[in-house]
Amino acid sequence: MFKCGRSNRMKKIESKKVAYLLNFIAICIFFGILMILFKKEVFGSRTSYFQGICTTACYTIIMVASLNLLTGFMGEFSLGHAGFMSVGAFSSAILTNYLAESGIPSFVLFLMCLLVGGIAAGITGIAVGVPALRLRGDYLCIVTVAFAEIIRVAFCNFKITGGGKTMSGITRLSNFYWVFWVMVICVTIMYMYVRSRYGRTVMAIREDYIAASASGINVTYYKVLTFTISAFFAGIAGAIYAHYMTAIIPTNFNFNYSAEFLTEVIIGGTGSLTGSVIGAAFLSALPELMRQFSNYRMLAYSIVLVLVMIFKPSGIFGTYEFSLVRVINRLLGKSTTGSTASKKTVQEVE
């Protein structure tokens, strides 16, 4: 990284590719550190415990980031995101139960799970989104709650999903190393979506749907598209969850779980994927780290939420996105040309 910084010393880092490369290197370094910590058993007997927390954090990040696509970028609240996670979890678990003895290498099977979980949730997303997205605001939110409840009750009664009993014995395919990279890829794709022409269109709809429509934007299409993408990633998170927990029950994906994700989106900052990543990582690790108070977890959540609402109504990160390039540019002392100017450049770089 030092080398890279040096070769760019004279001019600001401007190209998009370099920005992505730098971020990639940073993520690799972060991953390397975690891997060394785990491989060297720095935490001794608690290594696998910490690995577990990290895995949990990873799929929570995917859930929260995907929910942020809806809440932050499309401006619609969903209180049923766990429903899509449930669809992803059960569909992929059914797949692995079928293929358990087929001898497919576990990595391939893992990828298949992710795909099946994501697609199943995505299709559900279309089915729910097409009728529901005619609604806005509170009404849509109520529909999402209803959707998640329907899924829960349905899965409690279908034989194929365990009929209300725990569906156990799912092959444990999710391990931290794979899940980490799946998370990185998912978040990157979501980030690219948000920054693309599509993302900007979706934000325009959030800003003013009448103006968007008058500008020639097909509001319904983009809403359903975003809803589907969001559901797709929630399905992937569900697949990871199922193959990490190895036992799932429809009632896991209840209203509280959905509400938790929404809380994390709001605390992290609606409209900031950085906020989602950090917020989700922190808040999913928190209850584990203070396990003895685990019963008071929701209480702690509420307190944190109230504090955030009072002191930072737009969430901890607001709509701010962390940018490595910006940090490096600042370190190189090249961005002293005024804050607005440098902000603009960074936006262009990203």
Next chain:
Amino acid sequence: MLELKDVNVSYGAIHAIHDASLTVQDGEIVSLIGANGAGKTTILHTITGLKEATSGSIRYNDLDLRATDASKLISYGIAHVPEGRHIFPGMTVLENLEMGAYSQGKNTELLEKNKALVFERFPRLKERYRQLAGTLSGGEQQMLAMGRALMGNPKILLLDEPSMGLSPLLVKEIFSIIKYCHEMGITILLVEQNAKMALGIADRAYVLETGNITISGDAKELLADERVKKAYLGQ
């Protein structure tokens, strides 16, 4: 030519528009005036498809607008400047204008040309092109909404109360811009509270009263019409 024939519109039990018929010939400025709640906005929304008509026909040349999605209209040359300055408040002026050219895809040449045109016509927008649209003054926001509509290369412009809440000086400026658009060859359907200005600029006009078109005809004649004078010109 834009043509509405016997259009009815309801909001649930409220029958907002009764058998409205109106035409706008190419190259005309047509004004639609009426009191608050008469249904002017509803008519424009019905034309653009933001609101569905319950019966009647709405055609633009050979196009059946009742069967056309609202978002498609701009690509057929129909631009709608909604009432109440619907801009994108969290985006910059420039980004707002670029959204107006959304339907043209990645045609940068056309985009640059239209941008230059809009900036020439609205120097205030040019000065503020990096400002967030939500922080513009009301008049500037109205200009932005009109500028954004022009970015889509419209043949006909549907304007919903462009003078709402503006000072007399700005109203004049907005009307001179409407005239300019007309001189550029854009057909205009203008919805207005400001009957005097609206009738002054128009070729023809319609008067809407609680969902019914009651008076229609040459704008100059309407200016002299006793009923119009009494109800809308305060004379």
